[in-house]
Structures are given as structure tokens and as C-alpha cells.
Amino acid sequence: MTAPPTPETVEVEFIAPRHLAGGGDPAWITVPLHRACGWSYGHDPLMPRVILSSPDQKALLRLEPAPGRQWWTLHHTSGRDRPAWYASFGARTPVEIIAGFTDALTDPASTAPVADPYEPLHRANWTSISTGAPGLVSPDGKAMLQRTDDEGAWFATAALGESRPLWQARFGDHTPARLIAAFTAALADPHPVPRTGSPYSLPTRNPSLVTSTVREVPAVQVASALEERVHALAARRADPPVNPSALRRPPTRNGHTR
Incomplete structure (x- = not known):
């Protein structure tokens, strides 16, 4: 048992492995996209x-609670050397993992060559999956990355068992490999x-998992974590679009805290 927190402290639970940590606070993604990367938003x-759109209007990110469907969906228009592509993430995909993707997408200095998503x-x-589509499985056996074929779509999944799926991330055929690697x-x-x-928001508390x-x-440290992330991402830009007075957050789905 831990002592109850004082008014100056917050009780924080640190979970590993992260693919079993639950979704977290969507603001970890939406607020930096708006304030550090210049994505605009409108809402009803x-x-x-x-709904957030990139400054060049080529990418659109939608976060929408929809039972039985992916809650995060990003669509990117076609470019000079690449057809249109998409990525989507289930509701319980940890925001820290989705942020790896969106941070790489919005990095203005990214010159990374085509990367191998399997390398990390x-x-x-x-280790290699013994049956089904080619791919890799995590050491605990609860997460997998697979590809339909050499040129096909990618799928990352996490589950507590065959009948207990947690989340899935999907990447279309033409999604840049460097973003999937991130x-x-x-x-x-x-x-x-x-x-x-609430501890009940976690997918599992099984100490063996x-x-x-x-x-x-x-x-104050908990409260400042998001602000520090915003400024760190804004610092990647020579002329960051951060407006210090823009303290208003894009709306996020209720019920999640970081």
C-alpha cells in the first residue's frame, strides 16, 4: 500500500510493457499537433x-469514438512520388506509441532514408511468427507486427489472448516505411x-503480464509534462508556429487522463 498523495503530489502508475498500458490521454497527440506543428482544428x-488538418492540407487526422472501429484515422493525400495512404489506431493503442508515428510525420528536419519497420x-x-502472415511477435507474446505480403499493408496488434484483443494499428500499402519504423x-x-x-482503465493488472x-x-511536474512536450516539438522548427497565448486545447474524448 502506498501512502495517499498530498495536495502537492499526484499518484502516477508507471506501466510496462507499454503495449498493455491502455490508451492514455489523447491530448498527448492532439495538443502538440495544433500548438507545435500548426495543425488546425474544427469541431462540432x-x-x-x-478533426485536425496539417498546414499543407495534405493530412487529416480524425479522432472519433466509434464502437467496433478504429478511433484514430489519418489520411494523407497523394504526392509526386507516392499514392495516397492511411494509418489508423484502435482506442486502446497507447498514445505514446501513436506519437512516435505523428512526431516522425511532422518532423521538418527528417531526412531519414527508407527504414525497416522490423529493425527496432x-x-x-x-521473434519470427511461426504461422500465418510473416511478422514478429514480442517477447511476452502479447503484441505482433505483420505484413500481408512484401508490398502490402502492415498490421500491429496487441491482445491478452485469442478472445481478448486490445488494439490494432493499420498502415496502408503506401504508408512511408520510415513512419512505420518510428x-x-x-x-x-x-x-x-x-x-x-482510475486503475480500472488499464487493460490488465495481472502482475505476470x-x-x-x-x-x-x-x-507541477505532471501538469507541465504536456507543455514541455509541446515546446520540445516546436523547437524542431526554425520558425515554430507556437502561440504562447494559445492555451486552449483541442477537445479530447472524455475519460482519459495521462
């Missing part, structure tokens, strides 16, 4: 959704992710 206050997983000791690097990252709020460490963290 009567609809529980967020090989380094993290993921996603898999975030997926394989061994560092635990923080979660606050997840490692949970509860700490009392200064409230």
Missing part, C-alpha cells in the same frame, strides 16, 4: 470527435509509460 460541440523490433528481441521504435521502447486516474510501479510525483 455536439459531436465527440476531433529485432533489437528488442522480438511507430515500431515507440512500440518496442522498454521504458514504462505513466498513467493516472505487466509491471506496475506507483509513485507520488509533484503535481
